[in-house]
Amino acid sequence: MKELDTAGQGSIRVTRKSGNVVVLEKDLATEQMVLAMGPQHPSTHGVLKLECLTDGEVVTEAEPYLGYLHRCFEKHCENVDYPGIVPYTDRMDYLAGMNSEFAFCVAVEKLLDVEIPRRVEFIRVIVAELNRIASHLVAIGTYAIDLGAFTPFLFCFRDREHILSLLEWASGARMLYNYIWIGGLAYDVPADFPRRLKEFVDYFRPKTRELFKLLTENEIFVKRTKGIGIMPADVAINYGWSGPMLRGSGVKWDLRRNDPYSVYPELDFDVPVPDGKFSEIGDCLSRHLVRAIEMEESLNIIDQCLEKMPSSEGFDPRAAIPKRIRPKAGEVYGRAENPRGELGFYIMSDGKSTKPLRCKARSSCFVNLSAMKDLSRGQLIPDLVAIIGSIDIVLGEVDR
Amino acid sequence: MGSSINAWSDWMTGFNPMGIPLGLIILAAIPLVFIAVYALTYGVYGERKISAFMQDRLGPMEVGYWGILQTLADILKLIQKEDVVPTSADKFLFVIGPGILFVGSFLAFAVLPFSPAFIGANLNVGLFYAIGIVSIEVVGILAAGWGSNNKWSLYGAVRSVAQIVSYEIPAAIALLCGAMMAGTLDMQKITMLQSGDFGFAHFYLFQSPIAWLPFLIYFIASLAEVNRAPFDIPEAESELVAGYFTEYSGMKFAVIFLAEYGSMFMVSAIISIVFLGGWNSPLPNIGGLALNTWTSGPSWGAFWIIMKGFFFIFVQMWLRWTLPRLRVDQLMYLCWKVLTPFAFVSFVLTAIWVIYVP
């Protein structure tokens, strides 16, 4: 491409190295248009607002505005006791309530230093992995909608429905569970739960392949996502990316492996990272692939948990729950691998009160989204939608 | 009323009781009623049920048995709705936009031979007229998009205009191949040339292997012309909210939808006329089993062309509920660098075929 107009601001070039080459050249400086994408826009996944500076279809700058769903989680935490915070964590990442509870309980238990019964740990892992699958199904389904494919979305939601009924059966709620308590569980799983779970796993395994055929291997889908929004690994780390986003950039990093908690060290599972054959490392397609493959890994984990789980004889899910949760003075940063990345809780206790002095939630979406400004520079509007979709944000967790 | 060519429509044109051209009015009303009825039944209800079937769900089930009355309930809702015109919109353009859109898609119905005995206007340049008149829709879309004074609408309108104008080129060239095989632009004649005892074997699609190429090109281009997936970029709901009709509600919205369903049928009818024999029965006469003769005639003709049209609409729906959406630049790439060259190639090949082969 020949070099044009270095002094003026008129030339805009979008070049991509992937198979579908886009070269947009402009010699004339035209007036840029401010386009407010959101807070009520179908593909901002909630109430995110992106203020885009656009030149035709090219977004030259996009500034995210958050806070439309801010519900003062951290202020609430300072005013309720520890068990009372657990339901609030559900409402942060409402698509993966179990994982949020899990992360919070991991953090508090680290400070409390309590021994958790093994069966409790296994049940926790099972429900967390189930919820991870459910959350990834929503992520993949809504991503398909962002790219204009409606049917995969409904297929995903059909399968998610089975998971929600399973979780409802265990906890009594479909989305906001309050099931994992500090030191234990609210209830043991129903007696028939393992059998029904096994049925689900057997039912769902072929469905993941079906999803691959319908969406991931679709030519148009690949064209829309391959080579779009590439994030190199070192920049991703510097941005604090975690979870499928970081793995999409080729970093084999999973807290379940690298900072193990609960019974994950005993379980055998793969941490999928893209190899760069089907996708370009770090692009939207890689992130989608990681999520799609992770679902199968979660199924493997559930299978192993079902095998290794101790029987329910003489089991009291609330046995290890302290009468009064009052951690010793100190601070802790506890974290767990959420479907969207690292969910961490920084908790500060003064040792006297049953309420935390400070409880900060390190939300994975919040951190992942902060790279939006860099990722969106010079993209087309449809690509911007593809990038937001691949970040898989839940505004409840971004804004807390 | 005989069954000779255009008997019904000719009779109706001559029906002038007390000097009022009542026959012409009825003639014009027939396609209008047809669009409305088909859009309600097959377009809206059918699409809902078909998409539901493809997506493993039930679709509308509440209003009436199997939700049959759902569309009526929707119409009732749309009629009751307040007719909102945004304060900052250009009122004239905003109101006239859906009108132009609808008229554009409706006008093309004039030259569709619905049956051997019925055609709205038997033009000798019918095909040319049909291709040309649809372009009026572009004006309507631009008026709607610009008049809404909404950035998303404007994006949708600009995309749509670019898309429709570009795709008219491969579409027209592909249709020209069919016209070349027939040697005429008269829709009724094109259809008649494809009739015969062997049913589908006389259709242009099966007359020459080359015809498949323009057939596929026109089908793809027609998807883009009527803004259906995977080319529904102008109304890309996840990018542009709803494209050029973001600001529309109530009856204006319904009219836009009617226009869309109208054009869907129109392109499907054109493709069946040019390549699949229009109102000709596809069944062959096999010895004494005179399937073709039995299933021919004015009423059967109407049945066949509508069924062929519905089949292509079904394929359009099928694609819509299966495929993701292309990006704007990929769409243009496909049009200018893939479809247009192939359309030219098929044009040349068809010419050679027509001159040398049979």
Next chain:
Amino acid sequence: MEEGAVLSQAVKESAEAYAVIHEKFGDAVSAFDANPTMPFFEVLDVALWQKIALFMRDHPRLRFNYMACLSGVDYPAEEKVGIVCNLESLGELNHRIAVKVRCARTGGSIPTVSCVWHTANWHEREAYDMYGMVFAGHPDLRRILCPEDWEGYPLLKDYKVQETYHGVKVPY
């Protein structure tokens, strides 16, 4: 640090990392707090914080390339607010450490580290939003979760919510 206390592997690694920092910056950093839940040290000379951060990120024996979390904290008893950063060497040396930086409660200022870790950009905005400390040199220090024209800093312990916001009664 108690003599003879058995330190876990993770805390030991953090202590080694701290030793490197202490060697370079001496009295600018406090002693190492080797508690088992979150070992940390404090930056005493706030002005050096950015330099320490850069050193921690780039030194071959530290390589803290990943900022997991940056939380604002209020210390009303000492009339201070501060931040707590949880740092980690992701994929390289795999050790972690926490750093505390504190400044005066009113009109206090902490040098920004958003140029060292991009993560800090939004987290510092959040800390500013909630606690009101200024991050000197931050490229875009605006409120992030609360509206631009919100009064006060909600997570301060003595925060009183404003009476009305744009004519809407706030406390309910």
